[in-house]
Amino acid sequence: MFSDTAEFHRWFAQRRQAHAYKVTRTPLDRLDGWSLEEGTGDLVHRTGRFFSVRGLDVRRSGRGVEAWQQPIIVQPEHGVLGILVKEFGGVPHCLLQAKMEPGNVNLVQLSPTVQATKSNYTRVHGGRPVPYLEHFVAPRGGRVLFDALQSEQASWFFAKRNRNMIVRTREDVPLHEDFCWLTFDQIAELLQTDDLVNMDTRTVLSGAAGLRRPPAPGGDAFSAALAASWQPGGRALHDTAELLSWFTEAKDRCTLERRLIPLAGTARWSLRDGVIAHDDGRHFTVLGVRVEASNREVTGWSQPMFAPSSRGVIAFLARRVEGVLHLLVQARIETGALDRIEMAPTVQCQPADHTPGVLGAPLPGPRPPFLDEVLGAAPERVRYDALQSEEGGRFHHARSRYMIVEVDEDFPLDVPPDYTWMTLRQLIDFVRHGSQLNVEARSLLTLLGFLPARPAAARAPLPASTA
């Protein structure tokens, strides 16, 4: 247990130095254990397990670009992302882990208690057992507070879902060396730091947003509106029947068709110089890495990763409606998601794709709605702004700017059909049912539900060792 987050940062800096890691770029065609399958060109592991990189053909997307082909990660098995919670002195603490993932810019971030693919925990690669796994697989001793199959980045994964779990235990829990107990309030502070709390932790914590009442420090209208938005049974612009109908309507309207195709036949993508890249240098690159680590399930491995070509912006616009904070939620076409439409942030894009000159001509189609409202917001309107990493186990240096921007009360409540206004409590109720909020919306739900009591402007500078 830490008395404050400064103590945590000292511990974390120590854990970061306790192990040796080395990540080396390796050409895909010389990646140990991986090969380009004959006939299809699909990138597969020799065991046929883990994941593969294949091609996806997309049609009738209803986006600015109507049809395209792209590489995509196919990983049909569900993994487990689990956070163990235990009360100490009446205060709930989450068990988190200092864990290296090869794609992280800073290698080590805070991950859930358990972050394991089925290949991991059934020990296909013959590694060490996964610590604390027994709390998350049946029969369990603890009480399940949250348990849902949730989608992951649907632009890069085909129908991938992980099981997100929060389990409360009353048993004694031995503390392994890379693990620590953190209170909700400490986590709230740490979420203000760039690239520290990893994506898997953020998505699982979205299931805890309903458990932690946002603090309402005296007199601040934004905090009061946020607390009202969290309130169960509170006032909302739209009731649940209306929101469900809005979501059903969007699914009914969606025409997206997609099918897996051979990677070798994926138009406008090719393998050159050991990476698979788009002809225009856009979107992302598939590259290979060799990883050496002293404390992972196995001490070394190689794998392909997806490296985005530019940084994403992921933002909710928020507006007070009669004193209750509402978020502008998008019913977004998610190429790889099981049901094709999920609830998403107001803005979720790579701005470089829409800015002339950055990657050549901007992508066809209109500029993403509300992007300018987000990027052009006055500083005092920005309620959250930090760089967070996407999954470091599959994505290489994939960082997005996560923002919560409050708009004026004269911002129109009447929005395009793919958007609607929801309270924090309505998002909390939807996230319990899996596959409704996309992973980016779940991260923002966590960032909003875990805003610390003191305003972001007053946050402490990072200790040099974690920067």
Add this chain to the structure above:
Amino acid sequence: MFSDTAEFHRWFAQRRQAHAYKVTRTPLDRLDGWSLEEGTGDLVHRTGRFFSVRGLDVRRSGRGVEAWQQPIIVQPEHGVLGILVKEFGGVPHCLLQAKMEPGNVNLVQLSPTVQATKSNYTRVHGGRPVPYLEHFVAPRGGRVLFDALQSEQASWFFAKRNRNMIVRTREDVPLHEDFCWLTFDQIAELLQTDDLVNMDTRTVLSGAAGLRRPPAPGGDAFSAALAASWQPGGRALHDTAELLSWFTEAKDRCTLERRLIPLAGTARWSLRDGVIAHDDGRHFTVLGVRVEASNREVTGWSQPMFAPSSRGVIAFLARRVEGVLHLLVQARIETGALDRIEMAPTVQCQPADHTPGVLGAPLPGPRPPFLDEVLGAAPERVRYDALQSEEGGRFHHARSRYMIVEVDEDFPLDVPPDYTWMTLRQLIDFVRHGSQLNVEARSLLTLLGFLPARPAAARAPLPASTA
């Protein structure tokens, strides 16, 4: 408006006689507008629209039979099933329709206000406009009370879903000749009649079970337990977090793999004498019909239908737990369902498959759990028992015995992992989120939520004209 259901039955008998219908069996290989596609043998319409019959390969099903192949209906487009509700004298009434479907044993049944595939209502077959459709497509004037994408019979449909809607209007609504307004209580009485309220109406009405408080006539312990089970926020054996975890666990455990294959290559099924049948005469037959009708969107058409080989039993076991009725719900592997697992009745099978001598040897694997408790229940334990038809637009004489059977309070609460106990209110909350309850469970939810005030034993005999 009808003063009682006797008056309804007179009107319905009249509507039944107002139109001329003729359904003629026709060999599949001579079915007007349909053909067996070259190469695949798939049964397709010349327009490429409506639906097709293809093959499905099933593996690792986790059922008694682990792997098989079968014909399946592929109909990717969503239809609309909508019921319009309007208050007259402060009492909500549903607008239902006397509608012919060629597969119904009695041809005409009560269908929703709108029951239309997208091909129907975009008028691919050049028929008449669909009455009342404007209440269900955006922009709508009324208020949406229920709107969800719901699965249909997943043993016979591949990933088929329809949009189930209930819309309340305050506008004047002209009454067309085959339509009538019925109160919830009148519908409750009519649901006691065999083969009268069609499947589409029953599935939509599951969204109204939360709107109609089950009557609790004085002193009857079952009715009191049912009313307590309906109560929002009432006591329940398991809370929502536990039920969601049970459902997630079942999805995580499921190993089912399925893929579409050419119909011509479907093992153990073949076209003989104008029908596609299984070598053992089991399961179902695909047959063709020619339909002539004086009042449908088009006056004549031909189509394939699925005709089950034996009658289904679809039942909930119900048990009082501390005065609150709980239903025994199954997390069932649904071959054709989008997400493979849905919440289902306690028992859902064709008993002939499990009874020696009826269709030869019984199917391999254990006898379906709880089937004997359902079929062997003492008459005073049977709270509902009627024959209801499955979708008469695709299924030929497909009738199932729907039952609600109350078990003693010494019946074990500890059940196998694929089963759990839920209250009526918990089912009502789940059904709002589409694709959680299967179509059979939704029918039973309606039958339970619409039990009439007087006990089933006292129900009036049917007038001869509707028998």
